[in-house]
Amino acid sequence: MKCLLFFISCLFCVSLNSFAQDRADQQHLTDQNSFSMILLGDPQGYTKYDINQPLFDLCTAWIADNIDQLNIKTVLCTGDIVEQNENIVRNRKMLNQTSREMWEAASNAFKRLDNKVPYIISAGNHEYGYQRSENGMTHFPEYFPFERNSAWRDICVSAYPNRNGLASLENAAFEFADPNWGKLLVLTTEFAPRDEVLNWAKNLISQSSYKDHKVIFMTHSFLKERTAERIQEETYAITPRNWGEAIWQKLIKPSENIFMVICGHTGKPGDFEDSVAYRVDKNSSGKDVHQMMFNIQILGGGWEGNGGDGWLRILEFLPDGKTIKVRTYSPLFGISPSTKHLAHRTGACDQFDIVVK
Template sequence: MKNIKLTFLLLSLFWSLQGYAQYQKPTLTDKDSWSLVLLPDPQTYSRYHRNGGILNLMTSWIYENVEALNMQFVLCTGDLVEQNDFMNPQGNTGNMNSQQQWSFVRSAFSKFDNHVPYVLATGNHDYGYKSAEYRSTNYDKYFSVEQNSMNFRALREIGPALNGASSSVNALYEFKTPQNKNILVMVLEFGPRDTVVNWAKDVLNNKKYVDKDVILLTHVFLNKNSNHIKTQKYKMEDVNYGEALFEKLVKPSKNIRLVFSGHIGDPDVFDGHLGFRQDKNMSGKTVTQMTFNAQAMGGGWHGNGGDGWLRYLEFLPDGNTVKVKTFSPLFAISPATQSMAYKTEANQEFTFTLN
């Protein structure tokens, strides 16, 4: 009996060591590549005190790996908080009120200030009372381009005012890659208004920008079947979801090459958080559209917020090849769980081309 137990312990140790030996820290496959990090909806990290440490772990990991991954900027798909303006959360609504949630998420991202640029989309939960009952957000009370000098230097355009105030929920940024190519990042509000869509079209058709590749960041775009989302059941009026945004802005554009979004999910089913498709625009160029979220992983809608999953995209020096990796700093932090730190399914780790 002792021999059986000893054999079992040795086998357990062996497989544990195998997992540990196989783990490799995220790195670039080409030393001349550059990367961006895509953070999914953080709302469930923000609404429970117990989950906040996971988002701080994620942002700390990003902070520590800016140089190693030649990281040019960080993008977040929106729903920064669970409730925009709700002072008495109870039960599944969370145990942090809206002011606490906004303060927390601001603190989590503040470590990027003057270290790496970051662009945050706004989601439906960032508006109204609980979720997009009307178009008002507390985003501007907690985030502004002046907080991060690197954002401020990159800012090129601010979109139409929101509730009478200038707001970076609609904005255009410009970044220079290590290959000396300028990339534009345009962020648009949740369900952009027609005024915002028209502003975006005019800006991207400006001769200053028309020949530069654009990454579009918005909250709602693709569903889990990788179809453009047509409609949502929110009270907010004057909205353009995925299908309308594609037809009015993305397809006619000559220079939008990438679209990133979040929003969707399915309790503990990762495929229900993902979407991916490529379409030709009216100029014949390929537009790659990626939805990435994780908020209902790790225990469903009211679980730990998403198991720490994020994505980093490596842009190779050929200017055409992009490698996608799905990674969790939460699992990576301990040798006991490092074997689970990457998702390697075909829709989680893959390569695509921009043309």
């Protein structure tokens, strides 16, 4: 009888475990020797309403659940993790949280990844000033100090002080290694980076230690939605600053080893194509530079909707050392059997390959 009960118990545990995995909707690599990076678009629409904040938690919980399954090396976030950096007056038409509540919500969402996987945030315009980058004041280093995530310790190789002269991960470089891809460097910068930040980045990646690395450059504002034009000028008062085209001319184009630029920031209500962009240009050495914008904040019902329907991107780096498979996926749809069929976008702008030459 005890053997029978034990057998039934084992069957129940196996069934429960299978059910839990099915509900979590774990994703798979197309090649077991690949690794991945997960890309999060601007999450401010999740944090500015208390009712939306669990959707951000769901995204990071799903990532944590798939670290081993997808061999995730890092999580990339395009910035604007809050709606307003420093404001206590709640404009109910566009938010119901104070700035502190939004910072705490963003911090709690990323807490699920602490000490498990590095995440790299490209601070956006909403992380500065009071409401929209009136100046360089920011609470970013308070909520995301270097010490909070042990996964940063061995891979952060350089950082540059922020606009307030403080040590911060707003301007930082992270090194990764893979037997098929060699050495990679992910470099992130503050919103509309100053000349000295671009010079720091340029000097760093040209050093003998990093000149042979494949470099991914992240900054919040760079491309416009749909047209993929590089941004020439914006109206934010923060100074000094550089916009997309200036960043291209001063840093990206002259650098031999930057092969990809990732940004967020722009978008408008409409089709999914109005929240993404992609283009390829040659740098001064004749090498392709892939530039990708991904910003999902208005896809779940517009500016005041649910914040983005949980959409994120899985960037799978294949073992051929040159191909990145881009997939657009939502754990919000994927978690339920009744909506799982909607969890993958398969349009031309959602699912494509990047070939690094």
